[in-house]
Amino acid sequence: MIREVFGLYNRYWLPILMWSVLLIVPITTFSFVGILYAFDTDGIHNPSYLAGWLLVLNFVLGIPPFLKLVMKDEMDEEVTILEGLQVFLKQFGFILLSSIAIYAIGLMGMYLLFIPTIIAILFLLIFPFFSELKNVKDVVTQTFRKIKDENISLVGDLFVIVGLNVAIWTSIMMFLEQYDNNVLAFLLIRNVMNIVILPILYIYLSIRYRKREVFPSIK
Amino acid sequence: MFEVKKFLQTVGISIFITVIFSIMIGFIQIPSYGWYVALQMIITYGSLGYFAAKWNPKTPYTAAFLGATVVSILSLCISYFMFSILVFWDPAGIGRSMSLAVTLTMAVTALTVFIQQKKEGAPV
Numbered sequence: 001m002i003r004e005v006f007g008l009y010n011r012y013w014l015p016i017l018m019w020s021v022l023l024i025v026p027i028t029t030f031s032f033v034g035i036l037y038a039f040d041t042d043g044i045h046n047p048s049y050l051a052g053w054l055l056v057l058n059f060v061l062g063i064p065p066f067l068k069l070v071m072k073d074e075m076d077e078e079v080t081i082l083e084g085l086q087v088f089l090k091q092f093g094f095i096l097l098s099s100i101a102i103y104a105i106g107l108m109g110m111y112l113l114f115i116p117t118i119i120a121i122l123f124l125l126i127f128p129f130f131s132e133l134k135n136v137k138d139v140v141t142q143t144f145r146k147i148k149d150e151n152i153s154l155v156g157d158l159f160v161i162v163g164l165n166v167a168i169w170t171s172i173m174m175f176l177e178q179y180d181n182n183v184l185a186f187l188l189i190r191n192v193m194n195i196v197i198l199p200i201l202y203i204y205l206s207i208r209y210r211k212r213e214v215f216p217s218i219k
Numbered sequence: 220m221f222e223v224k225k226f227l228q229t230v231g232i233s234i235f236i237t238v239i240f241s242i243m244i245g246f247i248q249i250p251s252y253g254w255y256v257a258l259q260m261i262i263t264y265g266s267l268g269y270f271a272a273k274w275n276p277k278t279p280y281t282a283a284f285l286g287a288t289v290v291s292i293l294s295l296c297i298s299y300f301m302f303s304i305l306v307f308w309d310p311a312g313i314g315r316s317m318s319l320a321v322t323l324t325m326a327v328t329a330l331t332v333f334i335q336q337k338k339e340g341a342p343v
Contacts, residue, residue, distance in 0.1 A: 030238075043303025050301070093231015094224060136223050 005204050012069055018081045019065050020195045023088055028194045031058040032187055053103050056124055059161070059198070060099060063128040064091040066202035071210060091131050099124060122147055122154055125161075129209045146209060157208075161201060168193055221281055225274040230286050233267040263290065264320050268327025272335070279328050287324035291317045 009016060031054040038047040038054075065084030072079045102120050109116025123143055130142045147154065172189055179185075240262050249255045267286050275282035295313065298304045306313065 038301075041303070044301060089232060089235065090228055091231075092235055093229065093233075094227040096231055096234070097227050134224070 001204070001207060004207060005200060008070065008073060008203050008207075009200065012073075012079065015069065015079060015081045015084060016066075016199050019062075019084050019088075020199060022085065023065065024062050024194050024198055025191050027058055027061050028191050029187060031055065032190055036183065049107060053099070056103065057096070057099060058194070060095055060124060060128050061092065062088075062198060063202055063206070064088050064095075064132065066199060067129055067132070067206040067210065070203060070206040074211065087132070091128070094131055095128055098127070102127075119147075121158070125154070125158065126209065129206055157205065164197055164201070165193075168197065221278045222275060226271075226282050226286065229267060229270045229274055229282060230289055232270055233263055233286070233290060236266045237263045260320070261323070264323040265327050268324040269331050271324070272328045272331035276335075279332055280325065283324045283328040284321060287321045288317070291320045 034054045035051045038044055038050045041047075044050060064087045068084055068087045069079045072083075102124050106117045106120030106124075109120060126146050127139060127143045130139045130146075133139050133142060169190075172193065176185075176189070237259065241259060244255065244258065249258075264287060267290060268283050271282040271286055272279040295306050295316075299306050
């Protein structure tokens with residue numbers, strides 16, 4: 001599966017590069033500056049909740065063009081840069097607004113032994129991969145079917161995502177902590193880190209969740 | 220039929236256009252702050268009304284009304300909880316801003332529907 005990911009990366013390097021520059025860099029910048037703002041002002045009651053939502057949004061918003069790439073490659077068609085941007089614009093509102101609702105459910109579920117929180121986080125991780133289906137009911141049912149099908153390996157995916165982020169961020173910080181960095185330097189490092197990791201993670205996860213669907217006979 | 224997916228798409232594209240437009244207009248120095256806010260409002264709710272008519276052709280007015288309500292409530296909540304502006308202390312102001320938003324959106328939707336009908340050549 002890793003080889004498949006790098007094969008796709010190799011074949012479609014130009015669209016992936018363009019989407020990284022046009023989508024991932026602005027999203028990362030916005031979420032990073034939003035987190036800084038949340039921790040700097042006194043007006044917000046619990047800044048870490050907002051920061052968590054912005055981090056989740058940073059991961060989730062960039063998924064649709066890469067999913068489109070994998071889905072089109074499955075049918076032996078080429079994907080263009082403009083198509084990916086269109087898909088991003090069309091899925092933006094759905095992912096943004098429903099992530100607010102699901103994240104709120106997750107926050108409120110913290111008083112119920114964290115069980116709704118875990119389900120909400122898994123849902124938040126999976127549902128962008130089904131967000132281009134026709135209506136909302138389909139998205140919800142497909143997502144819950146996926147959660148039911150591979151229940152325990154999803155936790156592994158979560159660990160891979162969080163672990164890659166934490167590992168790369170801490171290792172970069174160990175090199176850089178001796179210099180006197182400012183916000184701009186951190187922002188640039190974060191952007192570069194996200195450009196490196198996120199496309200690979202997106203392609204890997206979309207192959208994992210959506211690939212067998214087009215040709216179910218392969219299995 | 221009213222499509223929820225398309226409706227969320229409409230709200231999202233309106234927010235996205237507002238963000239992009241605000242960044243662009245930040246480079247230009249506008250002397251009066253009121254003009255800046257007015258321009259932003261026209262862009263947000265204008266695009267909302269246009270896309271509501273375009274993507275929800277069966278029920279354009281419902282989509283426009285709900286979209287304007289959702290976007291204005293979101294902006295009120297953000298200004299209260301994030302920027303700690305005490306907007307909820309002023310109910311008359313909330314009523315004024317929400318009615319203005321809904322009026323603007325519905326007007327743009329009506330215009331778009333009218334133009335679409337003219338283009339198709341149907342009797343208005």
